[in-house]
Amino acid sequence: MTTTAPDPAAPLVFDTAELGRSSGTTMHVALEVPAPAGLGLAGYAVPESSPLDVDVHLTAVSEGVLADGEVGAVAEGECARCLAPVQDALRVQVQELYAYEGSVTDATTEADEILRLSGDLLDLEPAVRDALVLAMPVTPLCRPDCPGLCADCGVPWDELPDDHVHETVDPRWAGLDKLRLADTDGESK
Ligand SMILES: [Zn+2]
Ligand SMILES: [Zn+2]
Numbered sequence: 001m002t003t004t005a006p007d008p009a010a011p012l013v014f015d016t017a018e019l020g021r022s023s024g025t026t027m028h029v030a031l032e033v034p035a036p037a038g039l040g041l042a043g044y045a046v047p048e049s050s051p052l053d054v055d056v057h058l059t060a061v062s063e064g065v066l067a068d069g070e071v072g073a074v075a076e077g078e079c080a081r082c083l084a085p086v087q088d089a090l091r092v093q094v095q096e097l098y099a100y101e102g103s104v105t106d107a108t109t110e111a112d113e114i115l116r117l118s119g120d121l122l123d124l125e126p127a128v129r130d131a132l133v134l135a136m137p138v139t140p141l142c143r144p145d146c147p148g149l150c151a152d153c154g155v156p157w158d159e160l161p162d163d164h165v166h167e168t169v170d171p172r173w174a175g176l177d178k179l180r181l182a183d184t185d186g187e188s189k
Pocket of ligand 2: 150151152153154155164165166
């Protein structure tokens with residue numbers, strides 16, 4: 001984990017100085033910001049710079065600042081079965097404690113267990129990233145019953161007639177089939 005200070009100009013970095021570290025004091029952050037890069041996985045993610053709808057309360061508690069609220073975004077990707085474009089509106093809960101530097105929590109937890117404030121700056125990005133990625137499907141689908149692609153020609157089943165089949169009989173076996181048929185005919189008589 002990097003220990004670089006958050007960029008105060010970054011869209012998801014908020015200055016909590018106005019809370020004065022006074023427990024119970026709260027500020028409401030409700031705004032739309034451009035999504036940072038990397039909100040998701042290869043093939044399914046919130047596109048960078050697309051709108052991220054942030055609605056959180058930042059509340060001073062004894063050990064730090066609690067970020068509590070919701071984040072909305074539109075994730076884009078492709079269907080794992082038919083490769084059609086997929087678009088999902090995601091709305092996730094964010095609830096994360098940011099410990100004050102020098103607090104007991106700061107001293108007794110690892111950096112990857114509890115997030116930290118940097119001075120008065122609170123970087124909401126890791127909390128938003130975790131919440132959104134958790135809400136993303138392991139297998140994105142255009143619809144739950146997507147039939148996928150024909151294994152032989154790769155055309156989506158949705159675009160093929162119900163009776164679509166491929167004649168896969170090898171000519172070398174075709175003759176054998178005739179023999180078998182003749183045998184069967186013979187036995188049945
Ligand atoms: Zn599909
Ligand atoms: Zn086919």
